[in-house]
Amino acid sequence: MDLRTRYLGLTLAHPFMPGASPLDQDLDMVLRLEDAGASAIVMHSLFEEEIDGHVAAADRYLERLLRIKRRVVIPVIASLNGTTAAGWLRYAGLLQKGGADALELNFYHIATDPSEDAAAVERRVVDIVAVLKESIAIPLAVKLSPFYSALPHLAAQLDRIGADGLVLFNRFYQPDIDPERREPRLELRYSDSSELLLRLHWIAILYGRIHSSLAVTGGVHTPLDAVKAVVAGADAVQMVSALMTGGPGALTRVRIGVERWAEEHGYASLDDMRGVASAARSANPIDYERANYLEVLRSARRTASVSGH
DSSP: OOOOOETTTEEEEESSEEEESSGSSSHHHHHHHHHOSSSEEEEEEEEEEHHHOTTTHHHHHHHHHHHHHHHOOOEEEEEOOOOOOOHHHHHHHHHHHOOSSEEHHHHHHOOOOOTTOOHHHHHHHHEEEEHHHHHEEEEEEEEEEEOOHHHHHHHHHHOOOHHOOEEEEEOOOOOOOETTEEEOOOOOOOOOOGGHHHHHHHHOOOOOOOOEEEESSSSSHHHHHHHHHHTTTOSSEEHHHHHHOOOHHHHHHHHHHHHHHHHHHHHHHHHHHHTTTTTTTTTOGGGTTHHHHHHHHHHHHHHHHHHOO
């Protein structure tokens, strides 16, 4: 089984890699991930807020990037979250000089201003990526949230200005509410396979419509999760929660499981699998639109009728 894939212009042994997370802060863990078969390493995000007034934060990130680059042979993808146009440009340049093979632009932004319309929110992303594409030579992946009102339109705009890849989706950590203290309560919750469904939906819709690479992040825990991501159209599959809870071996199990599934189903290569369940390859593309919603409702009514409720 040929698992090779192309992601951000890089040829990788297979699609499976750790997504942006604290795992890269332990060099021994990075080496274990490479030994487990990771096809690339995505570093945790460097946040511009960390750097403002604390330049040492950028220095530490660059030093970690250099140390990882010296010790591994797989591509190292840096990750950046900026707050200003100048910050995006400055620190992207530093990460390029630091030797990153590619850069993931982590657009972790929640629109809270009632005076800012949806077009302005999208335009901010497009403008920043356009400037970086003109200034940065290494491949750029754009990590998006699922909360844009016209995601295919935004994806098409990013594709036109040369974004090398789209990563779907940024996983926002939703705060709970502490009713006693009357304030948000922050609590880290790992993903599970149910979170993959939204990613599958949009990867399947975008596959074949844009030239940019497509990556899934969020909700991949089992080999079957990864199979679903590939047949939906993913070029790369990022794992975080599964690695945080199960260690590097979780990546090995997914890779072996996907290879076994593909061979059992008669696929000779990953290219043969990719996108076979996408909207572009579907005999009835409307299944990914309103008709799918109606069928789910009909199924629920049938189930309720059988159970007597």
